[in-house]
Amino acid sequence: MADLLKIRNLALGYPGLTLFRGLSMDVTQGTSLAVLGANGSGKSTFVKMLLNLIDPLAGKLSWPNGRPSEVGYLAQLTEFDRRFPLRVRDLVAMGAWKGFGLRGHLSAETHDKITSALEATGVLEIADRSLHTLSGGQLQRALFARVIMQDTPLILLDEPFAAVDQNTEAHLLTLIDRWRDEGRAVILVVHDLSSVLDRCDHVLLLGGGTASFGPVRDILTPERLVSQKYLSESQAAWMFPEASREAAHD
Amino acid sequence: MIELLIEMWSFAFMQRAIVATTVLSASVAPVGTFLVLRRLSLAGEAMAHAITPGVVIGFVVAGLSVFSLLIGGVIAGGVAAVLTALLARKTILRSDASLASIYLIALAAGIFILSAAGSAVPLKSFLFGSILGIDDASMILIGAVATVTLVAFAFLLRPLIISTCDPVFFEAQTKRPLLVEQAFMLLLVLNLIAAFKTLGTLMAVGLMILPATTARYWSSTITGQLGLTFVFALSSCWVGLTLSYFFPETPSGPAIVLTAGGFFLVSVLLGPHGFGVRLRKTTPQSTSSIVQTPTEKSPQ
Numbered sequence: 001m002a003d004l005l006k007i008r009n010l011a012l013g014y015p016g017l018t019l020f021r022g023l024s025m026d027v028t029q030g031t032s033l034a035v036l037g038a039n040g041s042g043k044s045t046f047v048k049m050l051l052n053l054i055d056p057l058a059g060k061l062s063w064p065n066g067r068p069s070e071v072g073y074l075a076q077l078t079e080f081d082r083r084f085p086l087r088v089r090d091l092v093a094m095g096a097w098k099g100f101g102l103r104g105h106l107s108a109e110t111h112d113k114i115t116s117a118l119e120a121t122g123v124l125e126i127a128d129r130s131l132h133t134l135s136g137g138q139l140q141r142a143l144f145a146r147v148i149m150q151d152t153p154l155i156l157l158d159e160p161f162a163a164v165d166q167n168t169e170a171h172l173l174t175l176i177d178r179w180r181d182e183g184r185a186v187i188l189v190v191h192d193l194s195s196v197l198d199r200c201d202h203v204l205l206l207g208g209g210t211a212s213f214g215p216v217r218d219i220l221t222p223e224r225l226v227s228q229k230y231l232s233e234s235q236a237a238w239m240f241p242e243a244s245r246e247a248a249h250d
Numbered sequence: 251m252i253e254l255l256i257e258m259w260s261f262a263f264m265q266r267a268i269v270a271t272t273v274l275s276a277s278v279a280p281v282g283t284f285l286v287l288r289r290l291s292l293a294g295e296a297m298a299h300a301i302t303p304g305v306v307i308g309f310v311v312a313g314l315s316v317f318s319l320l321i322g323g324v325i326a327g328g329v330a331a332v333l334t335a336l337l338a339r340k341t342i343l344r345s346d347a348s349l350a351s352i353y354l355i356a357l358a359a360g361i362f363i364l365s366a367a368g369s370a371v372p373l374k375s376f377l378f379g380s381i382l383g384i385d386d387a388s389m390i391l392i393g394a395v396a397t398v399t400l401v402a403f404a405f406l407l408r409p410l411i412i413s414t415c416d417p418v419f420f421e422a423q424t425k426r427p428l429l430v431e432q433a434f435m436l437l438l439v440l441n442l443i444a445a446f447k448t449l450g451t452l453m454a455v456g457l458m459i460l461p462a463t464t465a466r467y468w469s470s471t472i473t474g475q476l477g478l479t480f481v482f483a484l485s486s487c488w489v490g491l492t493l494s495y496f497f498p499e500t501p502s503g504p505a506i507v508l509t510a511g512g513f514f515l516v517s518v519l520l521g522p523h524g525f526g527v528r529l530r531k532t533t534p535q536s537t538s539s540i541v542q543t544p545t546e547k548s549p550q
Contacts, residue, residue, distance in 0.1 A: 051422045075418035084287060084415040085472050094412055097423070102405045130470040131415075 003064050004029050004154055004185045005050075010059030010211075012045050018057060019045055023211035025204065029153065032176060032186040032199065034216070037206030038229050043189045044076075046206070047158050050187070070098055072147045072155035072184075077139070077163065082131050088142045089127040092117055095149025117148040120178075122171060136163035144172055155179055157188045173199055193220065193239070205230065258495050266384045267448065267502070270392050271487035274445055274457070277396035279480035280403045281441050282458030284434060286466065287475075288414050291459050292346070296353040297435075298442050298455040300330035302360030305446060306376075310367040316387040320443055327439035330356060360451070379450035379503035388447045395444035399437050406433060411472060448487075453503030457483055460510035467521025486510035 003026045011021035019042030027033060037043050048054045049061075051071055092114050093106065100106055106114075118124040121141040131139065140163060147155060157176075161169045176199065179186050188200070203219045205212045207228035212219050222236040231239065258264050285294040304326025305319050312318035330352050337348035364376060403410075409430045413420040421427045438458075445454040461482035465475050490506030497505070518524045 053421065071422070073419060073422045075416065075422070079418050080416050081287075081414060084411075085466075085470050085475050086411070086415055087471065090472075091415070094416070094419070097408060097412060102408055132470075 002029050003027070006062045006064065008060045008062075010061070011057040012042050012049060013057050014045075018209070020206055020209055020211040021058065023059070023204075023213065025202075025213040027154070027185050027187070029185055030180055030183045031201045032180050032188065034200040034203045035187060035189045035206065036191075036193070036203060036220075036230060041206040041208075041229075042211075043206055044158065046204070047156055047187075047189060050154075050156060068153050070150060070152050072150040072152040074143050074147050074155075074157045074160055076158050080139075082134070082139065084131060086131050087128050088123055088131065088134070088138075089114060089118065091131060091142050092127075092145040092149055095146035095151075113149060114145075117145040118142075120148060120175065121145040137165055137168035140164050140168065140172065144175055148175075153184055155184055155186045157186065159189055159191065161190065161192065254496070255492070258492065263384070264491070264495060266389060267491050268488065270384050270389055271448055271491060271506070272484060273392050273396045274441075274448065275461075275480055275483035275487055277392070277399045278441050278445060278458045279461065279483050280407075280476055281399065281434075281437055282462035282483070283465070283472075283475050283479045284410055284414065285438065285458055286462040288434075291463070293349060294438060294458060295455045296349045297327060297330065297438060298451060299353040299357040299360075301326045301356075301439060301442055302451045303356050303363060304329075305443065305451065306360040306364045306367075310363060316391045319446065320391065320440075323443040323446070324436075324439055326356065327435075327442070331435060357451075374501060375450070377450045377452045377503075378501035379446070379448045379453060379506075380501060384447055392444045395440045399441060402433065402437055406430060410434065449503040449506060450501065453507045456503070456507035456510060457486065460507065460514050461486060464510070464514045464517045464521075467517040467524040467526075470523065482510065482513050486513060 005027040007026070008024050009021075010023040011018055012023075013019040019040075035043050035046060045054065049056055051073065093110070095117075096106075096110055096113065100110065115124065115127075118127050121144045123138060123141045123145060126134070126138060131142075134142065140160065144160070147157075160172060164172070176186050176188070197216060197220070200216055202214060203216045205219050205224065205228055207230050210228060212224060212228065222231070222240040225231040226233055226236050259268075282294075285291055301323040304322035304324070306322070307326075308315075308318035308320075308322025311322075334345060334349045334352050337343050337351070338345035341348070343351070361377075409420070409424070412423070413427065413430050417427075420430075424430075441458065442454045445457055449457055461479045462475070464482045465478035469475050469478050486506050486509040490509040491502060493509065494500050494502040494505040520526045
């Protein structure tokens with residue numbers, strides 16, 4: 001699979017505050033990357049940089065096949081207005097907004113795509129319901145349907161499982177697998193290690209002023225998770241009991 | 251009663267007022283709808299007061315010329331918006347406190363200048379509007395503002411919906427996310443100035459907010475909101491103007507806004523999204539046709 005994005009010697013932060021520096025990594029088509037880190041480690045800043053909302057402090061980003069005109073994006077729900085008078089179907093249609101623009105009508109093909117996206121995320125039955133009547137899981141499914149409508153080579157999901165139950169999370173993870181199989185690159189910002197371990201190819205661990213990138217098993221070691229302040233030593237010992245016993249034995 | 255209504259219609263000033271407020275209702279309805287949806291209701295109220303010194307200075311310098319009122323109002327609105335943003339970003343004040351501070355100063359300055367200049371226009375009609383004050387120039391102003399507003403909304407509606415519902419998503423989708431907000435604030439100022447003659451500086455925003463909040467109780471779609479806001483605004487204007495005609499000492503602004511308030515109170519009680527839904531919930535409810543996944547969390 002071809003590289004979608006190359007990052008070299010990246011430093012991110014704000015004037016007077018460097019969150020991390022020295023990150024070099026490639027994002028390849030058909031892969032999924034988890035971004036992990038403690039609060040304030042720079043996860044959201046990394047997402048904003050990929051969305052071109054902020055510039056890096058140093059380093060270089062290059063897009064070998066050209067920068068995509070649009071990035072699939074699922075934001076955190078902190079600023080989402082659930083009382084806005086909109087139906088689920090309209091929310092999903094937002095994903096194709098750039099296609100039909102300011103005044104254009106939705107084509108029959110777009111309507112079909114919306115129906116397919118609603119079906120794929122399991123919210124077709126509630127397509128005509130208002131947003132304020134939805135549960136957290138139903139809303140997140142609808143937002144995943146909007147990402148399907150965006151139909152982009154790179155997809156950013158910022159804490160996609162924050163307000164959903166296990167069933168919904170399992171369903172949404174199958175969608176991520178599908179996107180990866182279709183050759184898209186998926187970047188997920190997550191807090192929970194368990195949803196990452198067997199699903200993502202690579203992980204970017206942020207914290208302690210550094211950024212570590214690599215295959216999941218290489219990066220998510222207890223030593224690194226502790227040194228980059230993602231876990232305390234006692235948490236690491238509880239989550240990785242074998243590694244802890246080996247360390248004690250040595 | 252019918253004879254009195256026919257007599258009311260025979261006066262040219264009432265015909266002007268009815269036409270002006272009908273056009274005005276079409277213009278303020280979308281602005282009011284999005285003021286409410288964007289949680290800017292109080293900011294709109296503050297902006298209505300903040301443009302007062304500009305309108306007053308325009309009036310003192312050039313009389314009741316539409317052009318001078320427009321220029322004065324737009325400049326005052328722009329200065330108030332910039333100062334508010336500056337105070338909120340560069341000092342310890344939050345945006346609500348900075349906005350309140352600026353609009354109080356602006357309103358006091360406007361009234362002070364108007365009084366000190368020995369204006370021939372009664373203060374009451376300046377603050378609360380007068381149906382007698384709607385001349386040809388005012389009609390043209392209202393028509394022009396309505397045209398600009400409706401044409402602008404034809405292009406801004408989708409970006410406004412997306413930026414209001416999901417601002418973070420919108421910011422990620424567009425290169426100039428602030429452009430929509432700035433265009434919307436300009437439309438707000440233009441409509442406040444257009445409504446000034448009929449409703450006065452203190453009541454102008456009432457015709458935007460109350461019909462929009464009333465519509466919230468009845469409709470759960472954006473199209474329904476926009477349509478109902480217009481209907482409530484128009485009904486408030488017609489009933490309010492009639493009240494103002496039958497009670498000549500009553501300025502038109504409060505009469506119109508009070509009528510809008512009446513619609514609001516009735517809607518709070520009877521609207522499906524007001525207390526009405528709670529009253530219905532006390533009776534046994536039929537099973538919803540839409541099956542909700544049992545394991546999913548309830549709405550927040």
